[in-house]
Amino acid sequence: MAKVFEGVRVVDFTQVISGPYASYQLALQGADVIKLEHHQGGDQGRAMMAGGPDFLDAGQSSLFMAFNSNKRSLGLDLKHPGARDVVRRLVESADVVVENFKAGTLARMGFGYDTISEWKPNIVYCSISGFGATGPLAGKAAYDPVIQAHSGMMTLTGFPENGPTKVGFWVTDVAAGIHAAYAISSALFARERTGQGRRIDLSMLDAAIGFISPMVLHYLNCGIEPQLAGNGSAASSNAPTVYPTATNMIQIATATQAQYEKMCDVLERPDLKTDPRFAERLTRMDNGPALFEELSRTFATRPAKEWEKKLEAVGVPAGVVNTVPEMLRDEQVIHRHVVQTVDPPVGLAKSMAMINAAFHLNEGSPSVVSPPPHVGQHTDQVLGEVGFSSADIAKLREDRVVG
Structure with missing residues (x-):
């Protein structure tokens, strides 16, 4: 049976975590995600958590691989004047555009919602940014640790004697990505009924505050300010919750x-x-x-x-x-097929393990089917699909528009 988003094309301008995580959720469910990245270097995430020189040489890293399987890569210099025609043709063939530049950046490049919606009036256009597209902090750069700090999340994490502590993974990036995937799915559902597209303005800060809403409401409605509780919990019947044993x-x-x-x-x-x-x-x-x-x-x-x-x-x-190795040996994790092996990515000699979606469907379940792409691996293929001839593509390569 076809997966939920088969036939949906996504033009993906995103990098690192929040945006790639969002588009990855769609790719797991069959969407054709076209990842646009500069043909020299590509997504910044390709260099983060690289597993050694062979990974760096291949333009792959554990962070990049985690959020970019099932996608196709088109190497494109967005700042080159010739990129405009490439993006226009892609958008005209697409259902969704998703980006996570600083608010307003893509519009200044000529690819904001107003322009994109002229090319494709019923497009679903999702912008993910640190603080949203409006307000006094719109346009401010933000990575996950900044949002954890600004949202108050860090004041909920850690022991009193050590002070506020960052959560050990990119929780606000993932929160934004989950919300973005949900918002895009909702907009596509609405478009089926109305024929109209949507513009989505998604703030990492808003998503982070939503994740800690019980603590925020406890203060707003009860006047009780959250305090650092180490491994304790405001909702628990006793303060400490993690104990040493004879083993773990x-x-x-x-x-x-x-x-x-x-x-x-x-x-x-x-x-x-x-x-x-x-x-x-x-x-x-x-x-x-x-x-x-x-x-x-x-x-x-x-x-x-x-x-x-x-x-x-x-x-x-x-x-x-559990440690991560212990978790991977767990019978429940194995039973649920959390880990999926895919063919070696271009430039690497061995198969790679990937993490499947967190849910199963009775038919057409989401799954990892292809390895994360090399930079520009699918440039010629995708350009051909949107009407560029072999001669056109050769000229775009010669002019360094694509790679």
């Missing part, structure tokens, strides 16, 4: 009083149910360090997996803190 660390998520008491029973520590410091949720939060010390001594007596089984048997959510 273990994460305990006792969200209710009943779960806390069941945990105490499993640990054979009934005293922790009656001790006035720990008997109730608020007192546990007030005495977090003391509770952590008590529980750590007990958890350290057995392996993490043993504790996990005992706790889950009585309905207490618990999980071993």
Whole structure:
């Protein structure tokens, strides 16, 4: 059965993470994503997290590969006057345009929404930027750490003694990418009913604030400002939640009083149910360090997996803190086919592992089917599809418009 977005063409002006992540979600579901990148160097992400000289020579990196499988690459110098005709023909054949330059940058190059929508009136045009297309910070450059800081997210992460801490991956980039893919999907659905395209103005800052909305609302509606809680949680029934064992660390998520008491029973520590410091949720939060010390001594007596089984048997959510290699050996991860192997990308000699979509459909499930492209790997193919002759393409190459 055909995948959901088969027949949908996406002209992708994006780089690094937020935009590539968005278009990758569409590519996983069958969209024909044409990645436009400069023919000398390409997407900046190609040089980030490169696995060695062979990866750099091939223009591939772990970061780039994570978000660019199933796409085709067209090498194009957007600043060259000859690029205008190339982009126009691509847009006329497309359903979606997505970009993540600083707000206003692509418009100054001549490829803003007003121009693109003249070429293709029912286009879905998605702009992802750090702070959005309007407001006093529109046009300000932003990477994920800047947005984590500006949004207040960093003040929710870390231990009080160490201060605000950045989340260990590009969470606001991914948040923006998820929202962009959803917005594009919604706009395509609306176009089926109305025939009209949409302009999408997506802010990484807005997406980040949406991700932490419970903490924001707790302050707005209750006047309670979030505080650093280490591995604790404002919604948990006890303050600390991660403990050392005889093997790995273990994460305990006792969200209710009943779960806390069941945990105490499993640990054979009934005293922790009656001790006035720990008997109730608020007192546990007030005495977090003391509770952590008590529980750590007990958890350290057995392996993490043993504790996990005992706790889950009585309905207490618990999980071993895995390393990445341990996670990849996990039976559930293997069963779900999270990892997919694809053919070697151009310039590399071995097959590459990729991560599949996070959901399955009963038919036409999203999947990785092709490796991330080399810079300009599909230039001639795509140009031919939009009406350029072999002679036209040769001239574009000679003039360094494409590569």
